[in-house]
Amino acid sequence: MLWISRPPYVRWTLIGLVVLVSLWLELRPSPTVGHPFLTRDLGRGESVDDALEWREIPPGVLEAVSGTGFANRPLAGGQPLLPGDTTDMSTSVPGGWWLVDVAVPVEATAGTRVQLVILPSPGHLPVAPIGGLVTGVRSGPYDDDGLIGTVALPPDRAATAAVAVAEKRVSVLVEAHGERTDD
Numbered sequence: 001m002l003w004i005s006r007p008p009y010v011r012w013t014l015i016g017l018v019v020l021v022s023l024w025l026e027l028r029p030s031p032t033v034g035h036p037f038l039t040r041d042l043g044r045g046e047s048v049d050d051a052l053e054w055r056e057i058p059p060g061v062l063e064a065v066s067g068t069g070f071a072n073r074p075l076a077g078g079q080p081l082l083p084g085d086t087t088d089m090s091t092s093v094p095g096g097w098w099l100v101d102v103a104v105p106v107e108a109t110a111g112t113r114v115q116l117v118i119l120p121s122p123g124h125l126p127v128a129p130i131g132g133l134v135t136g137v138r139s140g141p142y143d144d145d146g147l148i149g150t151v152a153l154p155p156d157r158a159a160t161a162a163v164a165v166a167e168k169r170v171s172v173l174v175e176a177h178g179e180r181t182d183d
Helices: 009-027 155-166
Strands: 033-038 052-057 098-104 113-118 130-139 147-153 170-174
Touching: 098 130, 098 155, 098 170, 113 147, 113 155, 130 155, 147 155, 155 170
Parallel strands: none
Antiparallel strands: 033 052, 098 147, 113 130, 113 170, 130 147
């Protein structure tokens, strides 16, 4: 008596729903988010506000950034803006100062004042600390290198600092930005 049984409407409905859901999943638009890309090359310290174009990319591909501030280092046009590419303050270097790359603490950002403490080599007298200004910070070439900061130094002390950096005899002090408590 199979010919008398009811037609499989429930199965047909479920199969139809599976087909409709599959079609919707295949044909729906993929989600995107806006991300800033540079329209032109920028030098260190230039404002990025007027050099951006927002493009749609899949979510999660790049870390979100605000798209404002000043270039933390030279940036190439056409590249996406990344979190370490900008800083909140413009870092103008005094004329005649020299730049040197040195390992810096994680608290250092562009615009931070630092003191380079040069460790004396055996048999030599200590050297007075050298004040400088961080103009940019980036990750080292290897994962365990930490942060490398480009520090502007006065011309009369830059050579001393460069030699100490090359010999790995430099410790960097970063200016603290906290509330002062007088107890």
